[in-house]
Amino acid sequence: MKKQKKTKFIDVKKVFVGFLLIFALLIVERNGIQYTTKSTREPILKTSQVRNKISIGNKECLYITDGTDKNCADLNEQFPHIFQDMRIPYETYDIAKSKMPDLSKYKIIVMNVKNYDDLGHDNVKAIFDWTANGGKLMQATPIFKTPVYEEFQEQLGIKSIAQSFYCLDSFKAKEGFMIGAQKTYPIEDAYESCMNVKLDDSAEVYATSGDGTAPVIWTKNLGEGKIVVCNFGYASKAYRGIISSAYSLLEDICVYPVINGSSFYLDDFPSPTPLGDGKYIRRDYQMDIATFYSTVWWPDLLKLAKEHGMVYTGLIIESYNDITHGKLPTNKDTSTYYYFGNKLLKEGGEIGVHGYNHQPLCLTNYAYKVEKYNKWENYAEMKKSIDIVKKFGKSLFPDSKFSTYVPPSNVLSKEGRKLLGEDKDINTIASTYFPGGDVYCQEFEIGKDGVIETPRIISSCILDDYMRFSAFSEMNFHYVNSHFMHPDDLLDVDRGADIGWKKLKGNFDNYLDWMNTSAPKLRQLTGTEMGGAVQRYCQISLNTTVTKDDVNIKVKGLEDSAYCFVRINNGDVSNIKGATLEKLTGNLYLMKVNKSKVTMKRMGAK
Numbered sequence: 001m002k003k004q005k006k007t008k009f010i011d012v013k014k015v016f017v018g019f020l021l022i023f024a025l026l027i028v029e030r031n032g033i034q035y036t037t038k039s040t041r042e043p044i045l046k047t048s049q050v051r052n053k054i055s056i057g058n059k060e061c062l063y064i065t066d067g068t069d070k071n072c073a074d075l076n077e078q079f080p081h082i083f084q085d086m087r088i089p090y091e092t093y094d095i096a097k098s099k100m101p102d103l104s105k106y107k108i109i110v111m112n113v114k115n116y117d118d119l120g121h122d123n124v125k126a127i128f129d130w131t132a133n134g135g136k137l138m139q140a141t142p143i144f145k146t147p148v149y150e151e152f153q154e155q156l157g158i159k160s161i162a163q164s165f166y167c168l169d170s171f172k173a174k175e176g177f178m179i180g181a182q183k184t185y186p187i188e189d190a191y192e193s194c195m196n197v198k199l200d201d202s203a204e205v206y207a208t209s210g211d212g213t214a215p216v217i218w219t220k221n222l223g224e225g226k227i228v229v230c231n232f233g234y235a236s237k238a239y240r241g242i243i244s245s246a247y248s249l250l251e252d253i254c255v256y257p258v259i260n261g262s263s264f265y266l267d268d269f270p271s272p273t274p275l276g277d278g279k280y281i282r283r284d285y286q287m288d289i290a291t292f293y294s295t296v297w298w299p300d301l302l303k304l305a306k307e308h309g310m311v312y313t314g315l316i317i318e319s320y321n322d323i324t325h326g327k328l329p330t331n332k333d334t335s336t337y338y339y340f341g342n343k344l345l346k347e348g349g350e351i352g353v354h355g356y357n358h359q360p361l362c363l364t365n366y367a368y369k370v371e372k373y374n375k376w377e378n379y380a381e382m383k384k385s386i387d388i389v390k391k392f393g394k395s396l397f398p399d400s401k402f403s404t405y406v407p408p409s410n411v412l413s414k415e416g417r418k419l420l421g422e423d424k425d426i427n428t429i430a431s432t433y434f435p436g437g438d439v440y441c442q443e444f445e446i447g448k449d450g451v452i453e454t455p456r457i458i459s460s461c462i463l464d465d466y467m468r469f470s471a472f473s474e475m476n477f478h479y480v481n482s483h484f485m486h487p488d489d490l491l492d493v494d495r496g497a498d499i500g501w502k503k504l505k506g507n508f509d510n511y512l513d514w515m516n517t518s519a520p521k522l523r524q525l526t527g528t529e530m531g532g533a534v535q536r537y538c539q540i541s542l543n544t545t546v547t548k549d550d551v552n553i554k555v556k557g558l559e560d561s562a563y564c565f566v567r568i569n570n571g572d573v574s575n576i577k578g579a580t581l582e583k584l585t586g587n588l589y590l591m592k593v594n595k596s597k598v599t600m601k602r603m604g605a606k
């Protein structure tokens with residue numbers, strides 16, 4: 001009897017457990033499993049002192065330009081950033097303002113001068129004499145064919161030059177010179193911008209036009225010195241990587257900090273899903289928007305992430321109302337948030353803040369140039385909106401920190417920026433790298449308030465020639481990739497809706513293939529981890545000494561580890577201490593710095 005009773009009790013228990021399981025499964029189906037956020041790869045540092053890209057050491061680089069020549073203006077905007085980001089201490093000589101300084105105290109000269117006659121025959125001669133005596137000269141921009149130029153063109157490795165400039169409509173780097181050199185990069189809106197030259201045999205060419213006819217970057221040894229010519233006439237922010245790569249050919253060994261990170265942002269995700277139909281979604285998939293997002297778009301994105309090893313950072317929006325004062329109603333319809341958000345977190349992603357609604361953090365004093373949004377009535381109302389969306393997010397995803405912020409439509413006012421600095425959770429802002437319209441345009445840097453600026457470089461799935469060139473350039477300048485898109489790109493013709501998701505997905509896949517082929521070991525990071533990587537990149541300063549036998553690098557501001565590019569133009573290195581070196585392509589290496597003193601032995605230097 002007793003035994004039987006016990007069996008019955010066990011049966012009841014089994015049924016009870018069974019019910020519990022079904023109940024649990026139902027909850028899981030409704031809500032998704034609550035996933036805890038993975039430990040971060042690059043946690044934000046708690047540093048006592050903000051060090052933002054400080055160059056140390058002697059100013060041995062002289063930047064020569066002509067402040068009155070409009071043709072030099074674009075590059076004059078880029079060079080301060082290129083020098084700062086590569087940590088090159090430099091002095092400027094503006095030929096329109098003063099006499100040429102004594103060149104003997106410099107090791108490098110970077111010339112952003114297009115008209116040698118304006119610089120003057122004697123000065124040009126002095127610069128080439130200085131080079132022949134062991135100086136490193138970078139002619140950073142194409143030069144006009146003038147009498148003084150013609151007298152010295154041979155010294156630049158040029159045999160002949162046509163009167164008119166050449167229209168450079170594509171760029172191809174020599175294999176082993178740049179990351180991504182497997183591809184030719186078309187140039188959008190190309191114009192006659194580079195010298196139409198034939199080089200002599202003394203020049204070594206590193207990059208050409210896509211068809212190989214026009215030399216774009218070359219080096220030439222002159223006496224004891226070396227010259228790099230960058231015959232690339234475009235000088236916007238999208239081309240910095242061409243200039244930095246050319247610069248890195250100057251010295252025997254060139255070392256500079258890089259970020260080593262890649263991030264993919266999904267704006268307005270999770271957010272309230274639009275009801276009803278999208279014209280092109282209905283055309284191609286015969287379903288409404290909500291069904292398309294959950295059964296096609298999102299599974300496709302997850303598959304791409306798996307195939308290419310990336311993680312997404314979603315930016316949450318609580319409501320699409322446009323209220324900017326008074327009561328901000330809570331969104332009670334949370335099932336899609338759980339569905340998308342939990343899956344995103346499970347796959348190693350992160351959820352950051354986009355806003356309570358899509359009205360940018362701008363007060364009544366803000367003047368929109370292009371966008372037409374409402375303005376928050378006062379600072380307290382604006383602050384409340386951020387507190388409310390964080391509270392909403394934390395109620396859904398309790399383990400999420402909500403430390404990354406992406407401004408709606410990339411618009412952020414001065415007051416909004418201040419608010420983010422005061423927020424105890426937000427430490428990283430991802431707006432955009434390129435200027436335009438109302439956007440909050442960023443550099444990779446740390447603000448005075450310690451907030452980390454991590455601009456997004458490219459967007460959407462159209463990925464035209466300009467985007468692809470920008471991605472290539474930044475891969476070679478900061479060793480970084482940063483991309484964003486929206487689920488509602490498929491509803492907006494400007495963002496490719498009429499092209500259809502199948503083709504857009506193909507473009508995106510093709511881009512990811514390019515990224516994985518070009519930089520297979522680039523670290524895939526969430527928004528906050530990108531913040532940590534940018535923070536480490538900004539914190540460090542380098543003082544590099546290269547002798548005949550050794551390389552010595554003193555690293556300031558190193559907390560745990562950081563990354564640098566190392567270009568070895570002469571000989572090789574061995575016996576590396578305080579860092580590890582990994583080949584990226586040709587003579588370009590990625591160095592992981594672990595100690596504040598790095599040493600290498602040089603071998604085979606000529």
Ligand SMILES: [Zn+2]
Nearest residue numbers: 267268408409
């Ligand atoms: Zn948005």
